[in-house]
Amino acid sequence: MRHRLALRRAVLVTLLVAASAAAAWKFGQVRLLYPRLAYLTGWILLGLMLLLTLYNSRKKLPFLPLLSSRLWLQAHAYVGLFTAVVFLLHLNGRAPSGWFEGVLAWLFVSVTASGIFGWWISRVLPKRMTTAGGEVLFERIPIVRRDLRLQAEALALKAIPEARATTLADFYTREVSAFFAEPQGFWSSLAGSRRRLTALLGSLAETKRYLTAAEISSADRLAELIRQKDAVDFQRSAQLVLKGWLFVHIPLTYGLLIFSLVHVMLVHAFAGGAR
Amino acid sequence: MSLSTAPGLQRPKRWDSPFSEDITDADVQRLLRLAPFKDMRPENFPRNASLAEILRNDGRLKLYKDGEIIVRQGDYGTSAFMVLSGSAEVVLHPDLPPSVVGRREPSRRGIFRAIAQLWSNAKEDEMERARNRRGAGEEDRSVFLQDIPVLLNRHKTATIHAGSFFGEIAALSRMPRTSTIFARGPSTELLEVRWQGLRDLMRNDSRVREYIDGIYRERALSTYLAEIPFMKYLSEDAKQQVMAATQFETYGDYDWSGEYKKLAQAGTAAIGKEQVVATEGDYPNSVVMIRAGFARMTQRVGDGHRTLNYLGSGRTYGFEEIAHNWRKPENPVPLQYSLRVLGYTHVLVIPAAVIEQVVLPAIPAGQLPPLIETDSQDTSAPFALPEMPQDGETAPRVNADLMEFLTQNRFFNGTETMVIDMDRCTRCDDCVRACASTHDNNPRFLRAGPTHDNIMVAQACMHCADPVCMVGCPTGAIHRDAFEGEVVINPATCIGCTTCATNCPYEAIRMVEQRATDGEILVASDFKPILKATKCDLCIDQYGGPACERACPHDALKRMNLNTLDELVGWLQR
Numbered sequence: 001m002r003h004r005l006a007l008r009r010a011v012l013v014t015l016l017v018a019a020s021a022a023a024a025w026k027f028g029q030v031r032l033l034y035p036r037l038a039y040l041t042g043w044i045l046l047g048l049m050l051l052l053t054l055y056n057s058r059k060k061l062p063f064l065p066l067l068s069s070r071l072w073l074q075a076h077a078y079v080g081l082f083t084a085v086v087f088l089l090h091l092n093g094r095a096p097s098g099w100f101e102g103v104l105a106w107l108f109v110s111v112t113a114s115g116i117f118g119w120w121i122s123r124v125l126p127k128r129m130t131t132a133g134g135e136v137l138f139e140r141i142p143i144v145r146r147d148l149r150l151q152a153e154a155l156a157l158k159a160i161p162e163a164r165a166t167t168l169a170d171f172y173t174r175e176v177s178a179f180f181a182e183p184q185g186f187w188s189s190l191a192g193s194r195r196r197l198t199a200l201l202g203s204l205a206e207t208k209r210y211l212t213a214a215e216i217s218s219a220d221r222l223a224e225l226i227r228q229k230d231a232v233d234f235q236r237s238a239q240l241v242l243k244g245w246l247f248v249h250i251p252l253t254y255g256l257l258i259f260s261l262v263h264v265m266l267v268h269a270f271a272g273g274a275r
Numbered sequence: 276m277s278l279s280t281a282p283g284l285q286r287p288k289r290w291d292s293p294f295s296e297d298i299t300d301a302d303v304q305r306l307l308r309l310a311p312f313k314d315m316r317p318e319n320f321p322r323n324a325s326l327a328e329i330l331r332n333d334g335r336l337k338l339y340k341d342g343e344i345i346v347r348q349g350d351y352g353t354s355a356f357m358v359l360s361g362s363a364e365v366v367l368h369p370d371l372p373p374s375v376v377g378r379r380e381p382s383r384r385g386i387f388r389a390i391a392q393l394w395s396n397a398k399e400d401e402m403e404r405a406r407n408r409r410g411a412g413e414e415d416r417s418v419f420l421q422d423i424p425v426l427l428n429r430h431k432t433a434t435i436h437a438g439s440f441f442g443e444i445a446a447l448s449r450m451p452r453t454s455t456i457f458a459r460g461p462s463t464e465l466l467e468v469r470w471q472g473l474r475d476l477m478r479n480d481s482r483v484r485e486y487i488d489g490i491y492r493e494r495a496l497s498t499y500l501a502e503i504p505f506m507k508y509l510s511e512d513a514k515q516q517v518m519a520a521t522q523f524e525t526y527g528d529y530d531w532s533g534e535y536k537k538l539a540q541a542g543t544a545a546i547g548k549e550q551v552v553a554t555e556g557d558y559p560n561s562v563v564m565i566r567a568g569f570a571r572m573t574q575r576v577g578d579g580h581r582t583l584n585y586l587g588s589g590r591t592y593g594f595e596e597i598a599h600n601w602r603k604p605e606n607p608v609p610l611q612y613s614l615r616v617l618g619y620t621h622v623l624v625i626p627a628a629v630i631e632q633v634v635l636p637a638i639p640a641g642q643l644p645p646l647i648e649t650d651s652q653d654t655s656a657p658f659a660l661p662e663m664p665q666d667g668e669t670a671p672r673v674n675a676d677l678m679e680f681l682t683q684n685r686f687f688n689g690t691e692t693m694v695i696d697m698d699r700c701t702r703c704d705d706c707v708r709a710c711a712s713t714h715d716n717n718p719r720f721l722r723a724g725p726t727h728d729n730i731m732v733a734q735a736c737m738h739c740a741d742p743v744c745m746v747g748c749p750t751g752a753i754h755r756d757a758f759e760g761e762v763v764i765n766p767a768t769c770i771g772c773t774t775c776a777t778n779c780p781y782e783a784i785r786m787v788e789q790r791a792t793d794g795e796i797l798v799a800s801d802f803k804p805i806l807k808a809t810k811c812d813l814c815i816d817q818y819g820g821p822a823c824e825r826a827c828p829h830d831a832l833k834r835m836n837l838n839t840l841d842e843l844v845g846w847l848q849r
């Protein structure tokens with residue numbers, strides 16, 4: 001159904017491949033003719049990196065007429081991939097030598113990789129979050145979690161006088177209270193693992209045989225709360241990743257820019273030795 | 276948190292900002308000696324809103340010179356006028372071109388003022404603003420029509436004499452002005468009354484109510500009927516016959532917000548409470564045209580009713596069936612769908628006899644609606660889901676569940692509804708931050724709201740076609756922008772009464788504490804914080820439109836008109 005988006009992506013990928021192929025072809029043509037070609041590719045690389053960092057500035061100036069963020073992100077992504085191609089051309093098949101160049105190269109690869117990762121999860125996770133349900137604003141997750149816990153505790157307590165038994169309350173204390181107390185495994189939630197959920201619901205189903213009719217109704221409601229808590233845990237993990245990757249990408253970018261500027265100064269300071 | 280409790284800081288009141296500072300006691304006394312005010316009984320008015328006080332605070336006197344435009348067609352206005360002396364001329368047809376009446380884009384921030392926001396934006400949230408909203412009052416600039424004799428030759432006009440009201444249609448229906456009206460003669464004196472004042476006059480004096488209601492119906496009819504597509508095939512004589520036979524019908528009260536909200540919140544239970552204009556299976560005895568408000572077209576499915584489409588202003592119902600029966604009298608069909616209304620809905624009803632005798636014979640054969648296939652839909656099956664009806668001009672199709680979602684939540688009322696594709700939204704809140712950056716550090720919407728499948732309608736002002744929020748505002752602080760019709764709040768005249776926030780069925784208006792320049796919360800003499808209503812203003816004074824939409828990196832957020840489904844369908848299929 002999404003014709004325009006698919007068409008746009010196809011056009012942009014084609015342009016990226018064409019630009020990369022053209023750059024590689026031109027580089028292959030002139031690399032033997034110009035011994036100082038690394039300077040040119042280096043400056044192009046720095047220019048592209050500075051261009052890429054402008055996107056973050058654009059996001060901080062929403063009141064200025066600076067085109068839509070959507071266009072900026074597309075440009076950021078495709079120019080970023082093209083920058084990786086220029087980086088490879090700049091290396092010219094040579095491995096970085098020395099710790100400084102090593103760190104610089106590692107920073108570049110990390111920034112690029114974190115960017116691609118961010119792009120990928122921003123396409124994959126939203127759909128999973130929508131499908132999973134239990135959507136809640138990130139800032140409200142602790143409040144929702146507390147509400148679920150209070151509801152679950154109230155159910156367990158309510159069952160005691162109704163059934164004149166503590167079976168469900170005991171089960172809650174033994175098996176479920178820890179589940180409601182805090183977010184469950186970050187990675188397993190993110191991966192969509194249902195192991196913990198299935199185990200809890202299975203235990204609850206097993207316990208039902210010991211419950212009175214009044215307790216069974218509370219147990220059914222408790223099962224529903226467990227499912228809701230599981231969904232909230234997934235929402236928390238997914239939103240943490242979606243918000244958190246930028247805390248890797250942006251600091252690494254600052255590091256990369258600082259190392260790159262020092263690299264430029266060093267290269268020009270010792271330019272005589274490079275001839 | 277610190278509080279500022281300056282002694283004597285009074286809570287804002289309705290008439291703290293009167294419509295005009297210039298109206299004097301002598302002016303009010305003069306008005307009270309004129310009809311219709313002299314015939315009103317002061318004891319019918321409450322003590323806190325006496326007739327004199329309404330005139331003093333909600334009225335203003337204005338003098339217009341020959342050719343000066345009083346109201347422009349297409350502008351939104353929230354006041355009505357009464358001619359005190361001289362006369363005014365209303366342009367009937369053809370309409371005056373926009374350039375002649377001086378219509379132009381509203382002023383936005385210049386590029387330098389846009390950049391200056393980098394350092395000039397307040398550091399504290401919601402700093403108290405004494406000034407009017409930017410652009411408010413610009414409609415006061417005078418525009419004069421040139422070469423009036425030529426204009427009178429080319430355009431049919433009608434004269435409004437002293438003692439008559441005009442402008443009440445736009446003021447009361449919160450719709451654009453239907454005609455351009457200009458002053459005639461060397462000096463025309465008008466009394467302009469804010470719609471809140473007009474409402475109070477109508478509420479407290481039955482004769483004013485009947486008088487305004489009468490002219491409202493009389494003047495609106497020809498304009499409204501002209502919007503029906505088949506009217507263009509009719510001669511003047513035939514149009515007069517249709518007008519003579521047409522009836523107005525109104526469902527619900529004008530002050531319908533409470534009922535509307537109750538129904539909106541009732542969700543799926545609401546359908547049973549809605550008034551039915553016409554019932555599926557009945558004989559089609561009239562064409563119904565929606566003038567204001569909305570109606571839903573439903574079809575029986577099993578023991579319930581499924582919404583097939585919703586009809587807004589200008590849409591008609593029942594014409595296809597009458598046209599079919601006129602062409603195939605040997606094989607007549609009943610009404611195919613039911614028509615149900617919510618709250619205040621204003622409809623025109625044209626009897627089938629007039630349609631058959633006057634309208635249908637005038638329509639070229641090729642322009643008649645297609646015949647109805649009587650055996651194509653078997654609705655007797657308990658779960659038979661009916662086909663979505665084709666719309667004539669456009670044939671948008673959305674998932675039936677999505678249609679139900681939009682209708683149940685009354686989202687069709689929105690002209691700038693914030694719709695978010697949750698399959699693309701990364702919950703980054705760039706939209707929220709952009710909104711806060713452009714609005715006193717406080718976002719004007721919540722990125723949360725009713726969700727169907729992957730479509731979320733966020734709690735942001737939808738700039739409704741018929742904004743219920745405006746109904747109860749005592750000061751007119753919440754109003755339509757004159758040019759584009761965005762619903763905006765003037766913080767200088769908002770008294771924080773919460774009426775608009777309570778009325779809004781979409782939870783899109785929020786009351787926020789006001790702060791002094793030093794960041795302290797302002798507290799009135801009753802030791803309660805001073806509140807102002809805040810909501811999305813569609814970045815009316817910013818470059819490039821709504822900041823939220825421009826800030827979304829993932830093409831997930833769109834402001835769109837849901838009065839019809841066209842934009843939504845296009846966006847879903849992007």
